[in-house]
Amino acid sequence: MVTIRNWRKTKHALPDADPDAAPCHPGADGWVSTDGKLMCECGAVVKNDSHCISSHLTKVHNPSSAYQKTQFKLDGMVWACPDCDSHHRNWNALLAHYRRHPHDFRGDSSGLRDQSDPYKPESSLDEAFIAFIARARLANQIH
Known part of the structure; x- marks a missing residue:
């Protein structure tokens, strides 16, 4: 049996829709297959269980979730590997790349994330200095 993770992208035959089944969560938008999976409108395949659907909705459909904050942004910024020239959406x-050959990274990834985050300012000192300059310019305009 083939496991389908995204029903919109798969090349395999989709399971049939179960006309008698409904999603187990009121916020779910999609259809239930004969094998008991919810085919979400976003393409994800989730077990038709209230907890699983709730977790999916919180993670994927909530724009302010921690998961969404790590995903590709429309401004084109990318996550760069600190050890080679690869760039990731x-x-x-990036973490999957870094855990594979040739890096073979294991363990806590928070340091890697802090080092590679394209949305992090260069340093808090630079940010504070920029804010100081902006306040100084504003003060000079007022007086």
């Missing part, structure tokens, strides 16, 4: 792709 999101944090999870």
